[in-house]
Every structure is written in C-alpha cells, then in structure tokens.
Amino acid sequence: MTDPRQATTAPLTPVLTRRWSSPRSWSIDTYLQLDGYQALRTALAANPDQLIELMKASGLRGRGGAGFPTGLKWSFLPLNDGKPHYLVINADEGEPGTCKDIPLMMADPHSLIEGCIITSYAIRAKFCAIYVRGEALHALRRLTAAVNEAKAKGFLGKNILGTGYDLEIVIHAGAGAYICGEETALLDSLEGRRGQPRLKPPFPAVAGLYAAPTVVNNVETICSVPPIVLGGADWYRSMGPEKSPGPKIYSLSGHVTRPGQYEAPMGTTLRQLLEMAGGMKDGIPLKFFTPGGSSTPIFTPEQIDVPLDFDSVAAAGSMLGTTALMCFNETVSVPWAVWKWLEFYKHESCGKCTPCREGTGWLVSILRRVVSGQGVMADLDVLTDAASNIAGRSFCALGDAAATPVLSSFKYFRQDFEDLITGKTPPIIVAADLVGAH
Template sequence: MSTPAGQAGASGEDRAAQQPRPPSTGDQPAVLSPVLTRRWSAPRSWDIDTYRRLDGYTALPKALAVDPAQITELVKASGLRGRGGAGFPTGMKWSFLPPPDGKPRYLVVNADEGEPGTCKDIPFMMADPHLLIEGCLITCYAIGSSFCAIYVRGEAVQAIRRLTNAVEQARAAGLIGKNIQGSGFDCDIVVHAGAGAYICGEETALLDSLEGLRGQPRLKPPFPAVAGLYARPTVVNNVETIASVPDIVSGGSDWFRSMGTEKSPGPKIYSLSGHVERPGQYEAPMGTTLRQLLAAAGGMKDGIPLKFFTPGGSSTPIFTPEHLDVPLDFDNVAAAGSMLGTTALMIFNETVSVPWAVWKWLEFYKHESCGKCTPCREGTGWLTQILRRVVSGAGVPADLDVLADAAENIQGRSFCALGDAAATPILSSFKYFRSEFEDLISGRAAPVIDARELVGAH
C-alpha cells in the first residue's frame, strides 16, 4: 500500500476548531493535512471497530437528523469540487437532479482508477473503506436515493474484497439496509467489479457497464443527472469526493474552507510517483506546490534534477521545472496551461526521453480506445504508428507535422475525453520538448528503443 500522508488524529469537534493553515513557501516541505488519510496508519484501519474508535460513523446520525436539502446546501457552502478530475462543484452537481417523483434515483461511485499515474483511490479503499461507505450513505440520504453502486476496477481484487467486507460489516451493524438507525431511511450498497476497461472511467460508459452492456460512452445530453443508471436520475462521483462528505458534515463548511484556496478549498490527496525518494500519497491543502511536495517526499531520487512532470496523470499537459511553484489547484493549474486532473504527479528526471514517455502513453490509449468513434479509433493508431518510427530512429521530418496535425484533429472531436487524453501528450510535449523528437529523426540522438522490439507490435 502507498505511503500514508498523516497520522490517525483529531475528532470532528477538534477539526472544526482548527485554524486555517496556509501552504508553506520556498523549499520548505508541504504542510500536510491528514483528514481523509488520518486513519491510514492505525492498526487494522480498514476494520469497522477501528473506524468507530476513531470517530467513524459519527457524521451519519448528524446527517439523518436534518432535512436532506440541508446536506446538499452544506456541501455547496463548503466549496467541495469533484476530486475525479473535472473539478465540478459537488453540491451543485447534486442539485441538478430533478425533483423526486417517487421512482428510484441512484448514486454511483466511480472507483475505476485506470489513468496512468493515478493511484489514490485504491490505496484509500484498502486503508479506510468505511469512510467511503459513510460518505455514500450520507450522499444517498441527501439526494433521495436508496441504492448506491461502487464501481471498482476489476484488476483491483484486494480493494474489491476489502470494500465488500466493509459493506458486510456495516450491514451487520445496521448501518446499511432498512430503517437505518431508526431514521426511516433505507439504503443498500453494492460493490461492482468492472471488466478492466479504461473507458469505463468515463461516467456514461461506466453506467452502460453497470447495466450489463459493453462499456462505451453515451451521447450527452441527456446527462446522468436526468437519465443515468437505468435511465433514472443519477449522481456519479469519485471516491475521494464522496469520502470528503462525512468530514464536511462533522466539521462544517467553514472548517473545510479553512484549508486550500478560495476557489479550490479543502485538503487533497496528491499522488507522487516516479523519480522521487519517497513516492506515495501526500494529503495537503489545495494549492500546495510540487516544490513543497517534493520537499516532503525527500526530493528527487538520487539527486538527479527534475525534467518534466504531469500534474494530474498522463491525460494532462506536462509541466517543466518552471512550474514547480504553480499552486496545485484547479484554477491555477488551468491558468498555467494544464489541468489538475486527479493530482497524479508523475515525476520524471533528466534521464528520461520525452518521446519514449509519450510513445508509452500513446500505446496505452490506443489499446484502451473503445473503438466507438473514428477520431479516437483511427487517430490513436496513426499516432502510435508514427511514434514507433520516431523512437526507433526511423522517423522522417514530416512525421512531426503529421503527429501535430493528427493530434489537433483528434482533440475536441472524439465522442468522449479519451481522444483528448491521447492528443494531449503529443501537443504538450511538442510545446516544451519538440527538439528531442527532431534529434531522434536527424540522428543527433540515438534511438531510444531497438526497432526489433517493435516487430509484431500493433
């Protein structure tokens, strides 16, 4: 399991009394804020007894004691934004559901963590599954749903087993099922194992997969809030988003806003991987910089300088050392030319070939394309074919223009965001490192891979 970011800690009342903690500056380590991760280092942190001993399931009765609309308004006031990548205001998303009509409505938790570099949700479900379950129950109560499906990537077998066991523990304790804690509120939770397709991380493809169909994105509108699972109103949120809800109920919106920035409040789990001394999960206030996170993680591995990094996984435009001090929140990262995404910070040092990394990413996107739309199905094939030539030293100068043109024609024209994700590494790497591609083509740099390794590659 990845390195936890904090220690088991304060009660809800203590957290509510905490004062704002601004991010540190310069080369000082980030000020970590163990909220979601505070139980991770506790013995048997995944067990219901541990969870309850450390203030677990205390937010649920508070939520059940008030009108559901008050919970939605509280989440709105907190400023919580979706932690799955898009950053859409969570409370506003809930409020898009049409008025109750006496028929079912659903909550679906997107735990299909398949983005290269993204690695926060699976460790979270392994370490503290009951926090997610409590968040699901409160969210279902707020939106008027009696059923929640947690869609977990199929390869994450251990996380599926642990989460399923936690659901059964909660059910045995009377926290899932009929008339929860005598409130009259009914709710069931099902853990669903996906079939291992990256495309099912797209919310509408996930819904099709839940319904037993092939995982392919749907045409929008209608959006899931109107016609989602089984054509009924549905809220789809990420694991980290839903898990933030119990602490907002316990601590209040002002407490939540005491961390982070004005437009991106709260704590965030930053996933550091690659060439760092201590890779893992670091929970810090929104707006923390990579420089601060690197200081907390022991710096660059073996002291080799940073060359480039992704702020939110391979689908986000890359950053360079000049962006070390960009506050890692939704608005500042966007203003600097990238996207916060899932805060999957893949760190690459100066030994890494940018064309090689881009080629590896594109092979992934080509393999994971669902094939529904032409720009993505054909475009990813073109991009990988050309990149194979370039990295093996067989490229020609015209290849770079074709790569750029193809990427620009895929971006914004595919059925879902997978096409955009495939185009992004090409365009952002050309912005900062086009010369590395040119050097491979001209022969000034040696091929980064033997052409014989590409024989039979498709």
C-alpha cells in the same frame, strides 16, 4: 489521532488519511473509535436539502478530475419526478499515474461507505453501486467486508438507525477497461452492456443508471463528505484556496525519493510535495512532470511553484486532473514517454468513434518510427495535425487524453523529437523490437 474538526491548528493535519496508520484501520471497530459514523447520525437528523446546501457552502469540487462543484451536481437531480434516484461511485481508477482511490478503499473503506450513505440520503437514493476496477481485488474484498460490517451494526439496509431510511449498497467489479472511467461508459457497464460512452445530453442527473436520475462521484469526493458534515463548511474552507478548498491526496510517482500518497491542502506546490518526499531520487534534476496524470498537459521545472488547485493549474496551461504527479528526471526521453502513453490510449480506445479509434493508431505508428530513428521531419507536422484533429472531436475525453501528451510535449520539447530524427540522439528502440508490435 487528531480530531478532523481541529485540523485548522495545523495545515498538514490529515483528514482523508487520518486513520491510515491505525491498527486494522479498515475494520469497523477502528473506524468507530475515530468518529466513525458520527457524521451519519448528524446527517440523518437533518433535511436532505440542508446537506446539499452544506456541500455547496463547503466548496467541495469533484476529485475525479473534472473538479465540478459537488453540491451543485447533487442539486441537479429532479424532485418529485416519480423515478428512483441512484448514487454511483466511480472507483474504476485507471488513469496512468493515478493511485489515490485504491489506497483509500484499502486503508479506510468505511469512510467511503459512510459517505455513500450520507450522499444517498441527501439525493434521496435508496440504491448505491460502487464500481471498482476489476484488478483491485483486495479493495473489492475490503469494501465488501465493510458493507457487511455496516449492515450488522445497523448503518445499512432497512430502517437505518431507526430513521425509516433504507439503502442498499452493491460492490460491482468492472473488467479492467480504462474507458469505464468515463461516467456514461461506466453506467453502460453497470447495466450489463459493453462499456462505451453515451451521447450527452441527456446527462446522468436526468437519465443515468436505468434511465433514472443518477449522481456519479469519485471515491475521494465521497470520502470528503463525512468530515464536512462533522466539521462544517467554514472549517473545510479553512484549507486551500477560496475556489478550490479542502485537503487533497497527491499521488507522487516516478523519480522521487519516497513515492506515495501525500495529503495536503489544495493549492500545495510540487516543490513543497517534493520536500515531503525527500526530493528527486539520486539528486538527478526534474525534467518534466504531469500535474494530473498522463492525460493532462505536461509541465516543466518552470511550473514547480504553480499551486496545485483546479484554477491555478488551468491558468498555467494544464489540468489538475486526479493529482497524479508523475515526475521524470533528466535521464528520461520525452518522445519515449509520449510513445508509451500513446500505446496505452490506443489499446484502451473503445473504438466507438473514428477520431479516437483511427487517430490513436496513427499517432502510435508515427511515434514508433520516430523513437526507432526511422522518422522524418514531416512526421512531426503529421503528429501535430493528427493530434489537433482528434482533440475536441472524439465521442468522449479519451481522444483528448491521447492528443494531450503529443501537443504538450511539442510545446516544450520538440527539439527532443527532432534530435531523434536527425540522429543527434540515438534510437530508443531498434527496428527489430518493432516486429510484431501492436
């Protein structure tokens, strides 16, 4: 395996996925053979503030969807406030189309554990919780085994590597609620309460887990920390654009020849990723795709050459999100896809706020009528109005996520909805299929 510090010699040299193909890549023995825990030794010899400045200099931005500068987030925690500091890892991965964090935890759990230890040391935390989606049973087992292995080798627990630094890591299984991907709902769930978003401010950096200063980061973000400590900020910035540097795991799914995880520098285009994945399946042309999961505005083939980094995707009218690239060919009905997505958001709404609780139900009801051929033209105006009133008015981003497929699909494919209403396109589902639907 190529040393990650030499990755500048080849743009596609793996960094985050470099151990995935190694025999028993999840074991600590394999991890130690491939630079495992070397970054930790380097980090523990430094001052915590130096690590925070290193993350700022590297330009690492959160890989959970928001793209917030990681080092800046770490620096928000107040110093000398007399409260314990906590690190919480958001491994609740539930966004439709997103499937990068579970493979990371399965194939290379120690990269996450090492990243957690370094991050905890940097933010002066002595307790870290990794909140894993409950259905990801195998990932939970891998992480639990990795924690036990790390403790046995002296990388975790009391007096880590003789430095006097103590850290406990707990692996916590969620109960499969999409809403717990929202960081404050995740914190409520960790505390034993129903997972519902909190009012912000205060933000977790001030009052997070148990009302103490807390950093919440995504799995891929924390897995990026050890390579940065080993390779340095300049090496990390050598990959990707200036404002969104580093490697990224892109999740390709849908009608592609070889769906899966593709690591490439930030700013890689869908055209380039499709070349790696063998192109569109069966040669049927691309009709539309999501750049970052179903909660991001859809793109058409016109955006196939948009660099997939935070700023370029935003400038093109969408969001990079979790880089979950769901690719749909010309056989797919856009109204059908939007209806399916809305069924998901309606089901996963926590019900705390009216716009999301009631609005998602109305959107689903109207979309069912449209896809069953029972809609009228006025339904499209009601859909637009309802989605516009949900967006920006819900308690958390779930409402925005539900409104996005409707509004973005109307931008490019309103005619597809009109054709279903006028009968030019036959119904996607028959009315009988709707009996008892919920």
